[in-house]
Amino acid sequence: MRMSFQRKLTILLAGIIIVVFSIMGIFMASSRISELRNEIVNSAEMFVMLSSDRIGDAFFRYYKNAFFKFRSIVMSHKELNRDLKNIQVVDLRGRIFYDMEQYEKGFFDTSRPKYTSDKFVLANVKKMEVNIHKDNNVCIIAPYIDEYGVHNYSIVYYFSLGRLNQELASVIVSSVAMALATVGLGIMLSVVIARRITGHLKILSAGAKRIAQGDFNLNIDIKTGDEIEDLARAFNFMSERIRENIRELNNLIEELKQRDLQKTQFLANISHELRTPLTASLGYVDYLEKGKMGSLNDDQRHGLGIIRRNLERLNREIHSLLLISKYTLEGVKLNPERFDITESIEAIIHDFTPEINRKGLFIEKQYKEKKVYADRNGIHTVVENLISNGIKFADFGTKITIRTDHISEGDKETFQFKISNHGPTIPLDQIEKIFEPFHQVDATTSRRHGGIGLGLSIARNIIEAHGGRIWAESKDGITNFYFSIPQRRDL
Amino acid sequence: MNKNILVVDDEDDILDFVERVLKDAGYIVFKAKDAKEGLAILRSEKIDLLLLDIMLPEIDGWQMMQMIKSDEELKKVPVAMLTARVDAYDKIIGLKEGAVDYICKPFTADELCKRVNDIFYYMEKNNL
Numbered sequence: 001m002r003m004s005f006q007r008k009l010t011i012l013l014a015g016i017i018i019v020v021f022s023i024m025g026i027f028m029a030s031s032r033i034s035e036l037r038n039e040i041v042n043s044a045e046m047f048v049m050l051s052s053d054r055i056g057d058a059f060f061r062y063y064k065n066a067f068f069k070f071r072s073i074v075m076s077h078k079e080l081n082r083d084l085k086n087i088q089v090v091d092l093r094g095r096i097f098y099d100m101e102q103y104e105k106g107f108f109d110t111s112r113p114k115y116t117s118d119k120f121v122l123a124n125v126k127k128m129e130v131n132i133h134k135d136n137n138v139c140i141i142a143p144y145i146d147e148y149g150v151h152n153y154s155i156v157y158y159f160s161l162g163r164l165n166q167e168l169a170s171v172i173v174s175s176v177a178m179a180l181a182t183v184g185l186g187i188m189l190s191v192v193i194a195r196r197i198t199g200h201l202k203i204l205s206a207g208a209k210r211i212a213q214g215d216f217n218l219n220i221d222i223k224t225g226d227e228i229e230d231l232a233r234a235f236n237f238m239s240e241r242i243r244e245n246i247r248e249l250n251n252l253i254e255e256l257k258q259r260d261l262q263k264t265q266f267l268a269n270i271s272h273e274l275r276t277p278l279t280a281s282l283g284y285v286d287y288l289e290k291g292k293m294g295s296l297n298d299d300q301r302h303g304l305g306i307i308r309r310n311l312e313r314l315n316r317e318i319h320s321l322l323l324i325s326k327y328t329l330e331g332v333k334l335n336p337e338r339f340d341i342t343e344s345i346e347a348i349i350h351d352f353t354p355e356i357n358r359k360g361l362f363i364e365k366q367y368k369e370k371k372v373y374a375d376r377n378g379i380h381t382v383v384e385n386l387i388s389n390g391i392k393f394a395d396f397g398t399k400i401t402i403r404t405d406h407i408s409e410g411d412k413e414t415f416q417f418k419i420s421n422h423g424p425t426i427p428l429d430q431i432e433k434i435f436e437p438f439h440q441v442d443a444t445t446s447r448r449h450g451g452i453g454l455g456l457s458i459a460r461n462i463i464e465a466h467g468g469r470i471w472a473e474s475k476d477g478i479t480n481f482y483f484s485i486p487q488r489r490d491l
Numbered sequence: 492m493n494k495n496i497l498v499v500d501d502e503d504d505i506l507d508f509v510e511r512v513l514k515d516a517g518y519i520v521f522k523a524k525d526a527k528e529g530l531a532i533l534r535s536e537k538i539d540l541l542l543l544d545i546m547l548p549e550i551d552g553w554q555m556m557q558m559i560k561s562d563e564e565l566k567k568v569p570v571a572m573l574t575a576r577v578d579a580y581d582k583i584i585g586l587k588e589g590a591v592d593y594i595c596k597p598f599t600a601d602e603l604c605k606r607v608n609d610i611f612y613y614m615e616k617n618n619l
Binding site: 282283286290315 | 601
């Protein structure tokens, strides 16, 4: 069970108070009892000393002739000590001549001799000094010496310790009452204190929660002048620091974004600037090749061909750069329509025929689905990049397989394109990275295969804009590239 | 009758190439290096087609197009944009603004000739 700090603190404080008061009560009671016992015994002894001679005299003088005078003297003494229970006059053999208690109750029969059964009395009745026995009662035996100096009788006093029990009870009652009152007061006080402390803790915990939720505009106002205030101040300081750090980070992010934008803008501008000189160059090369500026010999034609191919390659790369910076700046804009993708594939294969023939490649086509609903230009670019990639990395004289397919999975309809080639295996840790801009598996491949590695990144941008997925698998010298695009069922 | 074509582009080599190709195809070619020069020629000569680069110094191709389209005398001159931008979006803006065609750089001699021929063929067919 979850218990709040406040309740725990209250229970703890109440427990402490009860324990302290119980110990105090016990201590007070015990000291009070022993004090009282001493008091009773002392006053009893005193009483015995003062009264024994007078009672003895009265017995000696009046018992036989004026019993009622004797009795009244005894009774008047009895009034003087509230603990006194009984007075007996016992002779040296233990015979009781007078038993106040019995007599007053009317049980004392003087006609038959009665002997004491108290062993202490029997043992001490002959002694010449005062003897005290403490039991449940206090018994004191005082010898009486008559005017002839003879010890014939002893006076036996019984004092009750009953007052102790009363006193004990009242001490217990008062200390319990005090404990209860204190616990009540203590609980109230501890609730107040705990509420003060936990109230502040609650404010702090609410503050911490706000920080956790990302709200750093925190200013906890607690003025207690103690550790709680220090804690609150530390909280405020912390949130301020976090606020500052976030502000700095945001500035930094803004700056980086700005720089990234500038970079992309720069890339777009530079691509544009590069394209203009290409136009003139490509235009003239093309014009020259066609013999419109005079006839050419084979060597010149061969040279012009090399110039043209390289200019075209340069143009493709610049186009890629422009495209990727445009996608980064503006996102991919789609204009989807339903069209025959195999037309695109065939046109692209046609464009790559010289390269396919140079490497002695065989293209196997598996068109299981021809129609796709997508942006025609975008998909053309993707397929062009994937085919160009496949040809670029295919081993000489191998087969490239291109497959188009329609896949129904539950209520999802997707178009899937796959191209496989035989060539170098892409390491597993690189297979995701190849779709990042400017990435090729290693620096040497870019030297060997040319290109600045934007094709796959552009393809990913286009496919993801369609809500589709592009991925690669590479194992044992066979590399497959796939893309899939969700299709609307009604089309 | 030979058609008069004005080419506005800030690149000498492009102007040179376009002039050469179009002259070989039988057109009369006027060249301008910026919008001001282009507007002056538009006013002094009877121009049948304007090939206009978008990226021009000071007044760019869009601004020049707007100036032409808001000028009673000049607004009938058909304009074809020349640009290195790859953007379909630019193309749509260009056509909306009143361009009759849109030729992307780099273009080959054949492409340029064919596009220009097509524009004139289309205009004649529709009696524009």
